[in-house]
Amino acid sequence: MDARLATDWIAAGEAELADTIALRRAIHADPEVGLHCPRTTEKAKAALAGLPLEIREGPSTTGFVAILRGGGSDDAAGSGSNGRTVLLRGDMDALPLTEETGLPFASRTPGAMHACGHDAHTAMLVGAAKALCARREQLNGTIVFMFQPGEEGHHGARHMIADGLLAEPRPEAAFALHISPNIAAGTVVSRAGALLASTDTLHATIRGRGGHAAMPHECLDPIPVACEIVGALQTFLARQVPVADPAVLSITRIEGGFAHNVVPDTVTMLGTLRTLSEPTRRLMRAAFLRIVENVAAAHGLTGEARIEEGYPVTANDARATALMTACATAIGGAGGYATMPAPMMGGEDFSYVLREIPGAMAFIGTAPEGSDPATNPPLHNTRMTIAEGVMARGIAMHCSVAERFLERGLGE
The missing domain is CATH 3.40.630.10 (Zn peptidases)
Incomplete structure (x- = not known):
């Protein structure tokens, strides 16, 4: 110049x-x-x-x-x-x-x-x-x-x-x-x-059956299932996403329950997904939907997942x-x-x-x-x-x- x-x-x-x-x-x-x-x-x-x-x-x-x-x-x-x-x-x-x-x-x-x-x-x-x-x-x-x-x-x-x-x-x-x-x-x-990441918002609801916390065997407790979903998401991220094309998935809010002696019916989850390419974005979106639904189903509960589309890369x-x-x-x-x-x-x-x-x-x-x-x-x-x-x-x-x-x- x-x-x-x-x-x-x-x-x-x-x-x-x-x-x-x-x-x-x-x-x-x-x-x-x-x-x-x-x-x-x-x-x-x-x-x-x-x-x-x-x-x-x-x-x-x-x-x-x-x-x-x-x-x-x-x-x-x-x-x-x-x-x-x-x-x-x-x-x-x-x-x-x-x-x-x-x-x-x-x-x-x-x-x-x-x-x-x-x-x-x-x-x-x-x-x-x-x-x-x-x-x-x-x-x-x-x-x-x-x-x-x-x-x-x-x-x-x-x-x-x-x-x-x-x-x-x-x-x-x-x-x-x-x-x-x-x-x-x-x-x-x-x-x-890539300068900045894509920005999708993750929503999930885990539906079970509430009851007395002293008798969890009579309930379908959504709280440990939600915790297992978080772990499964991070395991997928660590083992199936290429390190050269990374992603960040953070569950930032888990809400459920209202008393120390009551198992809640539902737990809601909120998080964010950040990626640097469209292929990894598609991979992680599909994984989120699949893991929420199937981990919940494995325990006899229902998992409902929704992705709010954010900005592209x-x-x-x-x-x-x-x-x-x-x-x-x-x-x-x-x-x-x-x-x-x-x-x-x-x-x-x-x-x-x-x-x-x-x-x-x-x-x-x-x-x-x-x-x-x-x-x-x-x-x-x-x-x-x-x-x-x-x-x-x-x-x-x-x-x-x-x-x-x-x-x-x-x-x-």
């Missing part, structure tokens, strides 16, 4: 930083959860007002896309529509947590907090849109800015895709940044291939990852990029976008100055904070990635 262009985008990011911080703090103080985040959407739109952007919305969420057509085009048929099209994404929703940071702009909404950095993601994307709009005449192609709610378990990206918001113009590549307080400030981290295109690597290195120097040694077993609904469009997601470190990234409160923690100055580099990354793709595509 041309060093001059990298320097230009760094300067553009710094120029937008004050407004970006103000927007991030306004969103942080007023968090919204789920697919409908109208106040957050309004803040983002207000910050974009007056820019040469075409706004499109769908019926399923309060998400929207803002389309920038480069080359001086003011209409869909202009020269900007003849080049490549790239998508940049920022999510907008918060988590159902009560904030404990003590910040002066902490959440004013009990039970809601931006503990995953989506406030920063939205603010950085707005900053990038402003910086790129200022260079509109020099852009040969189209940029789609995707402002998406409902990432935290609500499948917001899937809904926006179903609403047709990525259909016209159809992006040829897609990119996203995700902050991390556990990475050194400013360092971009990613990897080709977040898989980065190798060419798109190389593009992000080049941009991060140009902006941050030799320490500007680091390869993630292994996938993380968390999940992301940007996976829905990457399932349809080649692209990549990367993490950008936001460890506060003087802190230890390894021990900072992590994402989804009530005390999570970020170094806000890093958002200037995030803006520069968005801009340089978009410009590089419009000029060169993904290459080989």
Whole structure:
């Protein structure tokens, strides 16, 4: 990447930083959860007002896309529509947590907090849109800015895709940044291939026959059967899943009974399944259903299993990852990029976008100055904070990635 262009985008990011911080703090103080985040959407739109952007919305969420057509085009048929099209994404929703940071702009909404950095993601994307709009005449192609709610378990990206918001113009590549307080400030981290796991939720009900706890032989006790199912699932995982294509299955809740001297009729189980490939995902899903039903049946009980489908594997295109690597290195120097040694077993609904469009997601470190990234409160923690100055580099990354793709595509 041309060093001059990298320097230009760094300067553009710094120029937008004050407004970006103000927007991030306004969103942080007023968090919204789920697919409908109208106040957050309004803040983002207000910050974009007056820019040469075409706004499109769908019926399923309060998400929207803002389309920038480069080359001086003011209409869909202009020269900007003849080049490549790239998508940049920022999510907008918060988590159902009560904030404990003590910040002066902490959440004013009990039970809601931006503990995953989506406030920063939205603010950085707005900053990038402003910086790129200022260079509109020099852009040969189209940029789609995707402002998406409902990432935290609500499948917001899937809904926006179903609403047709990525259909016209159809992006040829897609990119996203995700902050991390556990990475050194400013360092971009990613990897080709699987970056994050699929995220299925497991439900099971074991039905037996309750009775007096002193006479269990007259009952069909579901509690030891539930315990045996947990063991059988872990044995299957350890012995039939290849170590080179791993999975994580955790039963996180078992509920049953209400008194010390009563055997309950039923036990319910809840858990999560994480995998890094669709073949292993299918293998583990089938095993969960089979083990719950058949272990229960072996003891004369009934096992009912259900899988709530979560996000697919977040898989980065190798060419798109190389593009992000080049941009991060140009902006941050030799320490500007680091390869993630292994996938993380968390999940992301940007996976829905990457399932349809080649692209990549990367993490950008936001460890506060003087802190230890390894021990900072992590994402989804009530005390999570970020170094806000890093958002200037995030803006520069968005801009340089978009410009590089419009000029060169993904290459080989």
